[in-house]
Amino acid sequence: MDILYLLIPLSAVLVLGLIGLFGWALHRGQFDDLQREGERILDEGEAG
């Protein structure tokens, strides 16, 4: 069970990292218009 002493701090750091990732995506405007982004994949003539 000694591994828990490593995993618990690691999980806290991981959560903070994920929050940072979400914040980056949010402030780049990726959640401003969810509908358009979802439908972009159906557009013709757009690469990617």
Added chain:
Amino acid sequence: MTLTAVAAAPDDLAVLDDPIEQQGSTRWETAPGGHRIAETSLVLGGMHCAACAGIIEAALAGVPGVERAEVSAAGQRAQVRWDPALTRLSAVVEAIRGAGYEAVPDGAAPARELRQGERRTALWRLFVASFCAMQIMMFATPGYVARGDEMAADLRQLLNWGSWLLSMPVLLFSAGPFFQGAWRSLRQRRMGMDVPVALGIAVSFVASSGATFDPAGVFGHEVYFDSLAMFVSFLLGARFLEMLARHRAAESLESALAALPETAQRLVADGVVETVSLQRLRPGDRVLVPLGASFPADGRLELGATQVDESLLTGESLPVARQVGDEVVGGSVNLGAPVRVRVERVGADTRHGAIVSLMREALTQRPALVRRADAWAGPFLWVVLLLAAVAGAVWSWIDPSRAIGVAVAVLIVTCPCALSLAVPSAMVAAAGALARRGVMLQRLDALEALAGMRRLFIDKTGTLTEDQASWVGTRLIDAAGRSAADVVPPNQVAAAIALARSSSHPLARALADAAPATAATVDWRQVHEVAGQGLEARDGQGRLWRLGSWSWVRPASTWPAPVTELPCVWFGAEGSELILRFDFDERLRADAAEAVAALTDDGVAMTLLSGDQPQRAERLAARLGITDVRAGATPQSKLAAVAEAQAAGQPVGMVGDGVNDAPVLAQADVSLAMGRGAMVARLHADAVIVSNRLGDVVLARRLALRMGQVMRQNLAWAAAYNLACVPLALAGWLPPWAAGLGMACSSLLVVANSLRLARV
């Protein structure tokens, strides 16, 4: 680059290139190369599917000088970056038109950017709080499921440290608005719900931190980090939904606001007409006002005679005649004939501008609405503080080492989670239900005022009545203008209706709309319309008939035009002795009588508040059973009537549509504007009845009453839950897991109860 893109724009778009009109929608930046780049936001029309966004983006990409174009299908908006050296805004709009869509500059762009920022921040706070709450709950679970000494003390300590670390962002960032709100209320010396909320959060955190770092200290060894994080994320979730409802209302209003900039046709010295932005008009300018357009500013008629529709400005229901030298009011509509006007006052000096400034003043004097939750906050806080103090005092006598721990436990279990969700959750659910019915709430608090409303002031023209007049009767008239007979020849009536179809004059439209489009009984030839006079045409036998004003139908008559109470139109053949008179009257909205009766039944006193002439207002009030009538009212006297009722202690509501109603809408405790009404009225009303049904006022009030009931149930439940927990905490029998579970369950119960309102 070619110059073709910078060629002259079509007439109606040229005004887009005027810098004065670009202020609201366009932002200027300086690119690294030193030249200026414009970024304009446009409101799009005609989009019906997501693929349209791609088509418009492609069309914009084809305009030389457009650097980047982003189209949002959901928001029906485009963001375009363009180089003013290579293209113009009118060319950008023309490219969108060429693709088959409509585009107008978005004057509300700054407001929307502000909203977007607000939304991002709220979502960010909510995410941080809920994500941390999830992980804190993970850390808390072992403590709940482990029995006795199953878990090592140092492992428990490590989990508590982890919880403490993840609580920091929740406390310092996510809970920020609650602390700010509490600080604001304390500084203004009034109590709001934020004060007990902030106190609960702060006490939980301090006590749990004490327990984490000094388990043997005064705060005991229980930690409440999971309750704290869950509490903050629940509250933020409710606030986020509340904000979305508010934004939705604002957006629907802004899309109605978007239009091409208003222009005026100004006469330049040598007789040339130029189209200019309204903001460029100056007193002394001469402008041409075409038929059907609105007057750009206050002024005097210089050439031509006409009728004008001033209903939005004065409440006068029928068109009024204006001759050379008469004053015309900016914002009224020219119905009779094209005229030339000399501008006397522009902008804020016009009658329209004066009404708008009166409205601004009324807004600042409006009685403050006390939110029900805030009314509960004060007593609640004092009771909780008192209980905690009593608990601490009692325990310091029994067992001084546990005194602080028990006092803190009391403060934590009474943390008003359900109490602070009780009101916003009911409001959001009710606002959503109303939005689906076509009533957009701009201020959610307005529902509470609507439920408490005792007197409703209602405007006549455009609110109780429809915009268009309706044909109410026909008479046969002799040469002197006296009534000759009540029996009218039906074939002549049919012939007049057939002739009326070829005109766009409002009274002709009303006549044509009254009868179904049957096969034309008369084959009219050489139909000819003289603006401000009427129509003339020849029948199959070549006889000349005229439809229009008295002097038009009876040009040779020595009798003056007969005085009639209602507006009318004459119809007769050249040289005939008898002619027909068609009478018109205002048309009530289909559900007006029903709505007035329902409101009276519900115990709301009704007052008709009209700027129209007294006999017309009184006749209509009698038809609807309204006894209290204030006719001939100016915006000032309307405002005085409402303030008088408010001074008598009656919560007052107002339903209106015109510019002249705007000050009253701002002053009333709760105000509703018709969806077809003037922009200024819609902008400042608490709710806009987009459906234009008066029945929705009744519906909204009944829903508001039900909302009041649900709110009372929620508050009672939350208070009962808190009170039940207090004795347990006082006895020291309430473990943190039970407190957290109870808090979550009572919050969910409150939300589920509120959701009942979403069904209308």
